[in-house]
Amino acid sequence: MRLQELRLFTRAFQRVRQEIPEHVPAEGNGRSVQEAGPSLYSFPWLLNGAEAQPDDAADIGAGHAVTLPERGTLAIDGMCGRGKRATVYRAADGRGSHYALKVALAPNEPDILNEPGRLARLADAGICPTPVIASGCDYVLKAWVDGTVGTEWLGAPTEAGIIGLGRFMSRCAGARVFVRDLKPRNMVLDRHHEWHCIDPGPLEKMESADEVWRRLERYVLKHWCDARSHHPKYIWARYFTGPRLEGLMSK
């Protein structure tokens, strides 16, 4: 993506873009340990109505409930992801709201401690809002984002989703924030065709929008492509580089 193309692209989305603050606090390498906060296990747990005290995150599952000061009792619907450092559960509060409860395998994991700050920075910069409801030394409770996870979307990528991804990148470039860990499984596409980064990883403040765009584009081409068919890569290239871009932008 050349600078001229970036300008075309960002201009096309100026109407829909929120006002982006000039400066988003730099996060350095994102490994600095924030204030630790309470442990998830210091709150009351229930298993089928009876008191329970899971030994570790592996024991939590459907049928469990946890009572957090910020949200009352949340029923665990089931597990929706397990990474190297944490397990993520979907939880419901009985009033129709759903949450993602990320439980660290060990307390004081820098990535878990930094997650609320990173999500707040993305929201403040107008990149994507994922409200953090509560957090502690071994958990983060986030609003549930309804939609399709990037890994699933890659099975049948849509034009609207690709354009949405371009808009997401454009907002990052506008705020000069490089989101380092933009893996498909960390992104959710909502029904308005907007992408949400639900697990951002370290954020880097860059000197220029062009630099952010260049890095994001390189990352997306590398990590969002089907190795066999190159299908997403093909449509990405078709929409975001070369002569088609101008036509798309002038729509």
Ligand SMILES: Nc1ncnc2c1ncn2[C@@H]1O[C@H](COP(=O)(O)OP(=O)(O)OP(=O)(O)O)[C@@H](O)[C@H]1O
């Ligand atoms: N707020 C949310 N809304 C919707 N889905 C979510 C949310 N948070 C997490 N998920 C789901 O849980 C999965 C894992 O979440 P997350 O990326 O935070 O965990 P992780 O431990 O970093 O896992 P990984 O190492 O696979 O990235 C996501 O791929 C997504 O399917």
Ligand SMILES: [Mg+2]
């Ligand atoms: Mg993740």
